[in-house]
Amino acid sequence: MKKFFSGRVKMILAAAMSLAILFAVVGVISDGATLGQQITGLVLSPFRSATAAVVRQVEQFYDYLFRYDALEAENELLKQRVAELEEDARDVAQYERENEYLTALLGLQEDHPDFTFRSAYVTSWESSNWKTACTISRGTESGITEGMCAVTAYGQVVGMVTETGPTWATVTTILDPSMEISASIAASGYTGVVQGSYDKDGTLRMNYLASGAVLKNNDQVVTTGSTFYPKNLLLGYISDAGHDETGVGKFAKLTPAADLGDLEQVFLIADYQS
Amino acid sequence: MTQRQRNLLRWSLYSAGFLLVLLLSTSVLGNRTFLGTKLSLLPVYAACVACREGHEQGGLFALITAAFWALSGASGGAVFVFLLPLGSMVAGYITSAYVTRSLMPAVGGSLLNLVLCEGAVYVQRLFLGYPMPADASRLVLLQIGFSLLTTPLFWWLTGKIAKAGDPLGT
Numbered sequence: 001m002k003k004f005f006s007g008r009v010k011m012i013l014a015a016a017m018s019l020a021i022l023f024a025v026v027g028v029i030s031d032g033a034t035l036g037q038q039i040t041g042l043v044l045s046p047f048r049s050a051t052a053a054v055v056r057q058v059e060q061f062y063d064y065l066f067r068y069d070a071l072e073a074e075n076e077l078l079k080q081r082v083a084e085l086e087e088d089a090r091d092v093a094q095y096e097r098e099n100e101y102l103t104a105l106l107g108l109q110e111d112h113p114d115f116t117f118r119s120a121y122v123t124s125w126e127s128s129n130w131k132t133a134c135t136i137s138r139g140t141e142s143g144i145t146e147g148m149c150a151v152t153a154y155g156q157v158v159g160m161v162t163e164t165g166p167t168w169a170t171v172t173t174i175l176d177p178s179m180e181i182s183a184s185i186a187a188s189g190y191t192g193v194v195q196g197s198y199d200k201d202g203t204l205r206m207n208y209l210a211s212g213a214v215l216k217n218n219d220q221v222v223t224t225g226s227t228f229y230p231k232n233l234l235l236g237y238i239s240d241a242g243h244d245e246t247g248v249g250k251f252a253k254l255t256p257a258a259d260l261g262d263l264e265q266v267f268l269i270a271d272y273q274s
Numbered sequence: 275m276t277q278r279q280r281n282l283l284r285w286s287l288y289s290a291g292f293l294l295v296l297l298l299s300t301s302v303l304g305n306r307t308f309l310g311t312k313l314s315l316l317p318v319y320a321a322c323v324a325c326r327e328g329h330e331q332g333g334l335f336a337l338i339t340a341a342f343w344a345l346s347g348a349s350g351g352a353v354f355v356f357l358l359p360l361g362s363m364v365a366g367y368i369t370s371a372y373v374t375r376s377l378m379p380a381v382g383g384s385l386l387n388l389v390l391c392e393g394a395v396y397v398q399r400l401f402l403g404y405p406m407p408a409d410a411s412r413l414v415l416l417q418i419g420f421s422l423l424t425t426p427l428f429w430w431l432t433g434k435i436a437k438a439g440d441p442l443g444t
Contacts, residue, residue, distance in 0.1 A: 004329065004367045012333045012359055019337070020356035023344050027352060040345035047293065051301035124297075125304025128349045129312055129413050130399060130406075135300070135347075163347065170347060177405040198407030200310050261305065 032146055033163040033170070041135075041165035048123035048168070049137050056264060083154040090220050090234070093187045115230065116271035118143055122263055123168070132175040132196065133159075135168055136266060143270055144169045149229050150266040156234045156257035157181070157223065158266050173260055174235065175202055183235055185252075186220040188213070194221060194235050194254065202261075204236050204254040207244065215241040215252050230272045284439020285335075288323055291431060292339045295319045296346065310409075311417040315428075316343055316354070317387035318421055320362045322428040325380045326436050329366030336362035350395035357394055361387040377429050384425045388418045 026034055033041065063072065120136035138144050150158040150171045159173035172179060175196040183194040183206060190213040192206045199205075206221060219238045225231030236254035244251045275283075295315045303313055320339060324332025340358040344351025365383025373379045396414045399406055407413060 003371070004363075006330065008330045009333065009363060012330070012337055012363065016337050016340075016356045016359045019341055020352045023341075023352035023355055033347070036345045037347055040342065041347065044296070044346055047297055048301050051297045055302055124300035126347075126349060127299040127304050127312055127314070128395070129410075129417060130395070130404070131349045134305070198405065198410075200407070200409075263305075 033165055037163070038165040041139075041168045045123075045137070045139075045165070045167040048135060049121070052121060052123040052137070080154070083156075086220065086234070087155070090186045090222065090232070115269050117267045118148075118270050119265060119267050120144070120169070121265050131172075132260075133162070133170050133172045134263070135170055137168065138268075139165045139168045141166045144268060147228050148268045148270060149233070150268050151233060152258045152263070153265070153267065154234075154257075157229065158258050158260065158263065160228055161268065171266060174204060174256060174258075175260060181229055181235065182224045182226050183221050184224045185213075185215070185238070186222045186232075187216075188219070190215075191224060192252070199253075202256065203239060204256055206238075206252040206254055207249070209250040209252060211243070211249055213250050215250065220257075221252075221254055230269060280439050284435060287435040287438055288335060288432070291323075291428075291435060292316075292319065292342075295428075296343065300346075300348075308420050309416055311413045311420065313424065314388060314392055314417055314421045315424060316340070317358060317361070317391045318384040318425050319428045319432075320358050321365045321383035321387045322380050322425065322432040324362035324366030325369040325375060325383050325429075326432045327366065328370050329363040332366040333359045333363035350391070350398070353394045353398060354391050357390045358387060361390040377426060380429045381422065381425045384422055384428075385418070388421055392417055 026036075118138065120138040120142070122134045123137050124135045126133040136144075136150075144161060144164055146161050146164055148161040150161065152158060157174055159171045159176070159179065161169050162172040163170040173196070174181065174194070177196045177198065179196050181194045182191070184191040190209055192209040194204050194206045197203060197205045209215070215238055217238055217240075221235045221238065223229040223231060223233045223235060234257045236256045238252045239255045240253035241250060243249070299313065299315050303315075306312070316339065320332070320336040323335050326332070327335070337355070337359040340351075340354045343358075344355050348354070362383070365379070365386055369375055369379040369383065392414050396410060400410075
């Protein structure tokens with residue numbers, strides 16, 4: 001073993017130990033991306049974008065070879081129509097409830113939020129099993145800031161920007177257990193907190209629901225509106241429910257509305273009126 | 275071509291290989307799971323390089339790549355920075371001192387690196403009380419198993435790079 005512990009090996013081990021401690025400490029105390037991460041992200045950005053573009057092309061070519069184009073177009077059209085119809089239905093239920101509240105509150109009227117979007121492509125995904133996040137192709141140079149809400153083209157919530165660099169940003173998705181979003185059930189108005197889970201089937205969990213809440217399968221769950229998330233964005237659909245561990249409240253399992261498995265592009269809400 | 279130029283070419287190609295591994299892990303396979311788990315390619319690649327180049331150079335390469343990996347925002351980065359060079363050096367040392375340089379020691383080195391790195395990240399999360407899936411240990415074992423299957427590919431790739439950087443076979 002003498003030969004193994006040469007002077008150079010000791011130096012490498014010492015450097016590794018020092019760097020590991022440094023990374024751990026910086027990781028704990030820093031808020032958002034560190035300078036080192038920003039530089040690395042900047043260097044990697046073009047490679048990630050190029051690779052993502054190649055992967056997209058390959059996938060499209062594969063689709064072209066093995067699937068019917070028409071079927072795909074029809075599927076896209078139907079998706080869009082379903083999203084529109086769902087939004088209409090959700091709006092109706094929401095308006096009915098709001099109408100009751102507004103009548104009760106002497107006719108106060110709530111403004112509809114106006115969204116300003118920035119679009120970006122997904123260039124890479126977190127490679128570990130413990131985190132669900134993706135890197136997108138735009139950063140602070142394009143006006144992306146931490147805390148922006150990311151949605152799909154159909155207005156389904158994808159997640160939130162948690163780190164930014166000049167030409168890249170990290171979106172932590174709603175499936176990540178660190179994400180907690182204030183939400184309500186569109187049809188009934190019961191409120192709770194939607195959180196990511198490690199469930200194999202990629203479901204979300206809505207916690208802190210009232211014990212008397214009536215939960216129906218396929219009920220839509222939307223954001224209630226907060227600093228980061230505008231009101232009435234679709235999070236998912238109820239797929240299961242039960243009493244939580246305390247027995248005091250209820251929880252619901254949700255199927256996320258956004259198809260994160262095939263996500264290529266996201267839209268970031270840069271501005272909205274709450 | 276001088277020895278210095280050959281070395282430069284070889285390590286440039288190893289670095290390009292690392293970039294390929296990083297992009298494969300994040301941009302190509304980052305959103306794909308195999309029986310619920312993602313692949314961990316860097317420990318395998320670092321072990322193959324260490325088995326080819328010896329423990330000192332392999333360890334230094336593993337340290338640099340792990341630091342870059344951590345800076346790219348990968349979770350568990352700090353754990354990798356210490357354990358990847360350590361595992362790679364042990365793998366490189368055993369290969370050069372006790373066995374012949376071939377695929378099987380590289381598989382052993384990859385296994386060591388995977389168990390050290392992914393195992394440590396798992397244990398760290400377990401003891402720090404981070405939220406974990408119910409079958410987390412199974413996922414880690416699957417991840418190690420599936421990732422290990424890529425060793426022949428990286429062993430072949432590093433072999434080609436070693437040859438390209440040493441065209442005269444010196």
